[in-house]
Amino acid sequence: MDDPRGDGRGAALKRLRRSHQDTVLAALARPGGLSRAELAEHTGLSRSTLYTIVGDLLADGAVLEVPGSAVPGSRGRRATRITANPRGAVRIGLDIGRSRVHVAFVDTAGRRLATGTRQLPPLPHWNRRTDAAIGLIRKVAADHDLSAAAPRGIGIGLPGPVHLDERGRILGEDTRIRQLRRVQDRIGEAFGAPTAVGNNTRYAALGEALWGGARGAENVLYIRVSDAVGGGIVCQGRLLTGRRGAAGELGHLVADPAGPPCYCGGSGCLETYTAIPALLEQCRENGLTVADAADLVRAVRAEDPAACRAVTGAADLLGAHLARLAAVFDPDQVIVGGPLAGLDRDFLARIRSLVRVHCLASVGEPPEVRAAELDDDAGALGAVAALERGSEPLSVANLQAR
Structure with a gap:
């Protein structure tokens, strides 16, 4: 039978x-x-x-x-x-985004061995993204004399909520879910390896907690402001995923119920005011044409009034929401990622100030607010950490193979 x-x-x-x-x-x-x-x-x-x-x-x-x-x-x-063999018994992490694929190789002791990125046209079909991921793994392995023949596991970070069953398979039957399951199956079959899947921004939170700006902290609140706004929460060393894999969707906190519609189906989401596309549009409405995040950062550093107004407004809104979340979650550190995190005076310092002012004074010092350190590596490294499914809190020490 x-x-x-x-x-x-x-x-x-x-x-x-x-x-x-x-x-x-x-x-x-x-x-x-x-x-x-x-x-x-x-x-x-x-x-x-x-x-x-x-x-x-x-x-x-x-x-x-x-x-x-x-x-x-x-x-x-x-x-x-x-x-x-530190270059043979590897774990591999993938961050498959909307327009790029990133890979990280980690040895059995949790040491980073190599990383790589492949850019893609915006929103390509999932078959193309999967082909790119498989090809990138093989290229980075060959370039760095690493074995990808039989990795100990491959963690795969994907955009959007990822709801898993008890065996780590993606639940759901709509078109998107079937495509994501096919991504998981194809990558696992290509390398004969077990896989773990989850949201790539949540994995970035885990990566920063283990290798990046929050190293050594067990309670971390992470937010990334880029083309979208997402986040993740690490509590007592473990990534919180929630009932359906949606814990950490910070971009969909409601900033104004009467605000503009959001693609999620709601209105006035934080992302509609603070994501890079929203800030570029605010600049255009004020007579400044900026093409992308890099242009926006340059304009802020040149002290253009329209650019500074857009970025400081976003920082104030984000800081107020992060302060509320810090009061609920009580993190050791708040990590801010994305292209704006390097703007200290006009962005990060304002967020830090608001978190400090609005956190509960009775519980002692407020959480430290820091810029993310790993940049593109964060999601792929967090995907490696997600392969560890033991009962102990995640740490680099227990990433060693069991």
């Missing part, structure tokens, strides 16, 4: 083999490696299972066999030791 969940015996055996491989890689996280006998002792695997798993990992390039110390009484014969 078929398994009602759609998992056959072969799939179950494949998951068991992957689990054994992760157990071996976790044991090899220590410097110097281990002999096969020591590996058997550390992992509890039988000798035959261990030798099969080590053989598979050697074939995949995930581990290396190196000479060890001389074996007593063996006339100079040296025992071999197995060590993790």
Whole structure:
């Protein structure tokens, strides 16, 4: 009889083999490696299972066999030791956006090995974005002498809410959801790797908490202001996703119920006032033509009145909402990403001031407000972290393979 969940015996055996491989890689996280006998002792695997798993990992390039110390009484014969190959046992993170794909490779100790970006025409079909993602993984692996043949996993960040079932599959049956499921399937099949999927901006929050501006903080409020406004919340070291994967949609907080319509179906959303397209339109209404975010930043630095008015107005609105969220969530840090975050006086400093003024004085010092550090790397690195599904709070330390 078929398994009602759609998992056959072969799939179950494949998951068991992957689990054994992760157990071996976790044991090899220590410097110097281990002999096969020591590996058997550390992992509890039988000798035959261990030798099969080590053989598979050697074939995949995930581990290396190196000479060890001389074996007593063996006339100079040296025992071999197995060590993790930092350039072979990799995890891969993808951030697949509206007009670009970004990839990050991370080793078993949580170290960044390589990143890469491929620009795309605005809003290409998902087939084209998937082809670009697969091609980019292979190119970056080849350019940096990394193995993409059998990665330990691939995290995939996608735009929009992503609601998952208990097995990490995307729920829903509309056209967009079917397309996203196909993205997940194609990428997993292309590299024979398990996948994790989620919202790319939420993943960026996780990336900043582990590798970026909020390193060491367990409670982080993240917002990114770009072509859209999104965010993410890391609480006690874990990314909050909510009931349907929509936790952190900060751009759709209501700034004015009587405001302009938003594509989400609401009105007066924060994004309709503070996203880059809205600021460019405000500049045009005041006689200043700016083509994109880079133009806007240059105009602010040149102290153009229309540009400064648009950006400071956005900062004041964002700061007021972030202060309210900080009162509810009580974060250690507020991280602000996007092209405007480098404008300290006219943007970041105003947000910082409003958060400081409006936070609860009775709970002590307000959260630190900082610019994001990872830029395009954040979403892809956060996608790597999402591959870790253990019960412990996420940290770089427990990104080591299990």
